[in-house]
Amino acid sequence: MSFGAPAYLVVTAALVALAIWSLQRAARLRDARDRAFSDLAFLRRSLGGRDIVGTLIRAGWIVGVALVGLALARPHLTLPEPIHDGAVVLCIDTSGSMASTDIVPTRALAARAAAKKFIEEMSSGERVAIVAFSGAASLVQRLTARHAVAIAALDTLPAPNGPTAIGDAMALAGTLLGNHGPRTVVVVTDGVNNTGVDPFAAASSLGARGIVVDTVGIGTNSGALIPGTSEAAGIDTAALRSYARAGGGRFVRVENASALRGALGALGRVTAFRPTSVDVALASALCGALLLALCAFIAVGFGRIS
Amino acid sequence: MTLRDALLRGRNRPRIFGEGSPTTLRGDGYEFVQLRGYIAGDDTRRIDWAATARTGALQTRVMLEDIALVFAAISDPSLSMSLGRRRALIDAADDAVAAWFAASAGEDRVMAILPQGPVPERARAGRDGARLAREALRRQPAGDFDLHDALAIARAVLPRGAALLVATDAAAAERCDDEMLGETARTFDTTLALARDPWQEELPLVGLNRLVDAESGESFVRWFGSSEREAYRRASIEREEALQRRFRRLGWRTGIFEERDGAAALAEAFGIARGALP
Numbered sequence: 001m002s003f004g005a006p007a008y009l010v011v012t013a014a015l016v017a018l019a020i021w022s023l024q025r026a027a028r029l030r031d032a033r034d035r036a037f038s039d040l041a042f043l044r045r046s047l048g049g050r051d052i053v054g055t056l057i058r059a060g061w062i063v064g065v066a067l068v069g070l071a072l073a074r075p076h077l078t079l080p081e082p083i084h085d086g087a088v089v090l091c092i093d094t095s096g097s098m099a100s101t102d103i104v105p106t107r108a109l110a111a112r113a114a115a116k117k118f119i120e121e122m123s124s125g126e127r128v129a130i131v132a133f134s135g136a137a138s139l140v141q142r143l144t145a146r147h148a149v150a151i152a153a154l155d156t157l158p159a160p161n162g163p164t165a166i167g168d169a170m171a172l173a174g175t176l177l178g179n180h181g182p183r184t185v186v187v188v189t190d191g192v193n194n195t196g197v198d199p200f201a202a203a204s205s206l207g208a209r210g211i212v213v214d215t216v217g218i219g220t221n222s223g224a225l226i227p228g229t230s231e232a233a234g235i236d237t238a239a240l241r242s243y244a245r246a247g248g249g250r251f252v253r254v255e256n257a258s259a260l261r262g263a264l265g266a267l268g269r270v271t272a273f274r275p276t277s278v279d280v281a282l283a284s285a286l287c288g289a290l291l292l293a294l295c296a297f298i299a300v301g302f303g304r305i306s
Numbered sequence: 307m308t309l310r311d312a313l314l315r316g317r318n319r320p321r322i323f324g325e326g327s328p329t330t331l332r333g334d335g336y337e338f339v340q341l342r343g344y345i346a347g348d349d350t351r352r353i354d355w356a357a358t359a360r361t362g363a364l365q366t367r368v369m370l371e372d373i374a375l376v377f378a379a380i381s382d383p384s385l386s387m388s389l390g391r392r393r394a395l396i397d398a399a400d401d402a403v404a405a406w407f408a409a410s411a412g413e414d415r416v417m418a419i420l421p422q423g424p425v426p427e428r429a430r431a432g433r434d435g436a437r438l439a440r441e442a443l444r445r446q447p448a449g450d451f452d453l454h455d456a457l458a459i460a461r462a463v464l465p466r467g468a469a470l471l472v473a474t475d476a477a478a479a480e481r482c483d484d485e486m487l488g489e490t491a492r493t494f495d496t497t498l499a500l501a502r503d504p505w506q507e508e509l510p511l512v513g514l515n516r517l518v519d520a521e522s523g524e525s526f527v528r529w530f531g532s533s534e535r536e537a538y539r540r541a542s543i544e545r546e547e548a549l550q551r552r553f554r555r556l557g558w559r560t561g562i563f564e565e566r567d568g569a570a571a572l573a574e575a576f577g578i579a580r581g582a583l584p
Binding site for chain 1: 386387389475476477503504513514517518519520521522524525526527528529531534537538540541542545
């Protein structure tokens with residue numbers, strides 16, 4: 001005979017021992033002379049109706065038995081597990097429209113601050129790279145696990161200028177990421193792709209490699225012009241949403257600096273954990289057994305035998 | 307002062323019958339005790355006219371009677387009296403009954419009132435009578451006890467003015483109605499020996515306990531912690547005090563006894579030294 005989960009044998013033995021002990025002790029208590037009471041009606045009257053501890057003990061017994069029974073069904077919980085071997089590429093738009101001031105102080109500075117928040121939320125050991133893109137994509141920081149270095153690199157982002165090449169940024173990010181482990185590309189942009197490779201194709205390519213693509217669209221539809229031009233600073237939310245869908249990620253639209261900071265912080269936390277299915281049968285059995293033991297001890301452990 | 311003397315002098319008898327009065331109904335005595343206000347039914351030959359003139363109200367001379375007393379006793383045989391922490395309360399009640407009957411002397415007679423048994427025989431005299439009456443009480447089968455019924459029997463068989471002792475616990479004493487208690491006290495010289503709750507000082511229950519009523523068999527499960535024990539202690543003391551006040555108001559002497567010494571209740575009730583009891 002062999003056992004798949006021998007730890008349960010310990011739990012079972014403990015429960016059997018507890019049950020025997022409780023039964024014996026309860027029987028001795030029942031036989032004790034003090035158990036017969038001269039005037040039960042008076043006793044009940046003097047104590048009042050509430051029996052909070054007794055009710056809790058009874059509830060504890062029920063919950064304890066339920067937990068032990070639940071363990072037999074081998075329950076699993078989906079829990080977030082910290083990612084320590086993941087890699088994230090932050091692609092930050094530095095096109096001319098990022099100089100718009102509809103987000104205070106400017107879209108570019110707000111994006112930079114939010115990117116710092118993103119990196120701060122990442123798990124230790126998780127690597128991050130930074131790509132800036134306008135007319136073309138350029139590497140600002142290689143993949144590094146030293147988050148302070150990446151945060152410092154954000155200060156070297158180029159000033160807003162030129163068109164928007166979202167697809168080029170995604171393609172460059174794809175070359176930075178390997179083929180193993182949790183990998184994510186986060187694109188922070190305010191504009192419409194107007195140069196370079198097709199972003200949807202790039203996102204699909206990344207998604208096919210198992211790389212998650214998250215897109216963050218920033219800016220308002222206030223009709224503000226791109227500084228120095230007569231062109232309105234627009235945002236193609238449908239396109240950004242489709243990129244995220246192609247990459248199996250999320251699309252977030254933000255219209256102010258604090259929302260941007262919050263959204264990127266949340267994305268940082270999401271990329272730092274992955275959902276993992278955990279077998280909690282043993283934990284359930286142990287919790288149930290402990291609860292039963294506690295209730296039994298309180299119920300009969302303190303009882304005095306005359 | 308012996309217990310018999312205390313009875314004759316009406317010691318500690320509630321004032322509604324007049325302080326120092328052994329009884330308002332007995333015959334003449336020889337030893338002057340005191341003057342007190344006239345009570346309807348007093349022998350008019352005992353009115354002290356000089357004192358009446360001085361006070362402006364009728365005054366009766368109370369005489370210490372020189373008569374044979376009747377010592378009667380009721381001992382609660384219920385199952386609740388069979389409980390106790392180290393000794394059953396019924397045994398302690400037997401202490402009180404023994405001391406009560408042993409106080410009889412001379413031509414005094416004794417009688418056991420048996421609420422569950424046959425109609426009592428005539429009161430017996432002498433030491434053998436006291437022994438037999440005590441034995442009869444001790445041999446009572448344990449079972450239901452109704453103080454009201456027991457007092458009704460006593461009123462039917464005892465002569466007026468008899469000294470009646472009732473040894474019982476709070477549960478039975480609480481159930482008896484005021485009318486019966488008052489009528490009995492007006493007919494006899496009544497004394498209650500009340501058993502103290504054995505668990506009054508410390509309820510020996512900790513944790514979750516299932517309790518069974520000794521008499522009804524009813525049970526319930528309840529958690530007992532320090533607050534529950536304290537609540538019970540307070541309630542038990544309050545009940546004991548309330549019962550004593552009630553019985554005194556209705557004309558009874560009262561004394562409390564614990565399981566180790568039942569006769570102590572008589573000493574307390576009559577205000578005499580424990581050593582003066584037989």
